[in-house]
Amino acid sequence: MALQSKQSEAFLAVAETGSFELAAEKLNITASAVTLRVQTLEKQLGQVLILRERPCRVTQIGKELLQHLQHTRFMEQNLLQSFQGKAATSIFYKLKIATNADSLATWLLPTLQKSVLQQHILLDLKIDDQTQTHHLLEAGLVNACISTEQNAMKACVAQPLGKMTYRMVASQAFYQQYFKEGISREILKHVPAVIFNEKDQLHHAMLTQHFGLTEGMFPYHSVPSSTAFMDAILLGFGYGMLPEFQIENRINHGELVEIMPFAETAIALYWHHWKQQSPQLEDLTQHLIRHTQHVLQTTQ
Structure with a gap:
């Protein structure tokens, strides 16, 4: 059994646009023709590939086929x-x-x-x-x-590139407000952190390792932009892990304070x-x- 190019093309278009109508425009055919080709492919494979929602979503087996077709x-x-x-x-x-x-x-x-x-x-x-x-x-x-x-x-x-070092820092004003008397597990449970996004586990790993705090046990902002992430820390939104490239001069000039020297981490790339x-x-x-x-x- 071989995948037919027109059927695969129709499935790929729906999966990537999220719509049979948009897929039809992309392929310059009718929406009913797209539907027929996808249905034929599903019948051939014996699997439902597309969930007819708005927008359309691919099933788990559909994701495997999508990955294969995109790779090809x-x-x-x-x-x-x-x-x-x-x-x-x-x-x-x-x-x-x-x-x-x-x-x-x-x-x-x-x-x-x-x-x-x-x-x-x-x-x-x-x-x-x-x-x-x-x-x-x-x-x-x-x-x-x-x-x-x-x-x-x-x-x-x-091939190895080298290492990027990350340090846990806060603005001078934030440090004076929350950490002047020291840092403890109880204090961190009530002080906002800044996290890049849900995939960024570096900060979570540090708090778990040194303070036994797991995700959900401390408040944090999510700021998924490197520039805005640093700005959020400089503006006192919270404390967080930043690469030395961005902050070494700011630490030297007193704009930022390294609050946990033991949390310094080198990431090999x-x-x-x-x-x-x-x-x-x-x-x-x-x-x-x-x-x-x-x-x-x-x-x-």
Whole structure:
């Protein structure tokens, strides 16, 4: 049994647009034709793939098929661009890279600048937690990623970049208001923290390890932007973990106070990419590996 391209194309369009009508517009066919193709595919596989809701949602088995089709599409596009060196109608070569927000906000773009400009690369950056980015590579959704995962996946290479150090800090005013007399488990249960998002476990791990406080036992703001995250701490919304890149000068100038020196954590980062790389990605990889030694702490 083989997947029929028109049926797979219809399913992919509905899954990505969330609507049979939008899928029809995308494919330039009628909504009833999209429905028929999806129904035929579901009958062929013996599985419900799309939940007819608003917006439509894929089932668990549908997610597996969606991942497969996206991976296949990406690999086909990547293969064609590898043969051509670029998209047929452009002088630029697009690379999809998954990165954590803190790397993007601090050292990544300056490090990539020379290679991106010389190789006429267009960056398509995907943001996720550093513990999750390698899943995007595994799914075939990106060409490469920055991850905390040390081991390379099948058909991939993992190369060490270095370490980013995080420190627990608060504004001077926040420190004077809440922590002047010291920090304890009871105090932390009533003092607001600042967390990046639900995938960010660094702060939670520190409070669990040192104070026995798990999620739900202390109040916190969620601020899913590296720049706004630091601003929230500077403005006294709460205390939180920030990378040294962003705060070393502010600590030295007294704007921020390191409230838990024992919570300092170094996160090792790795560059993952497919073994078979385009010349552009190969150049960017070599440039990245060569220059991160000047901006990140050694992993040795």
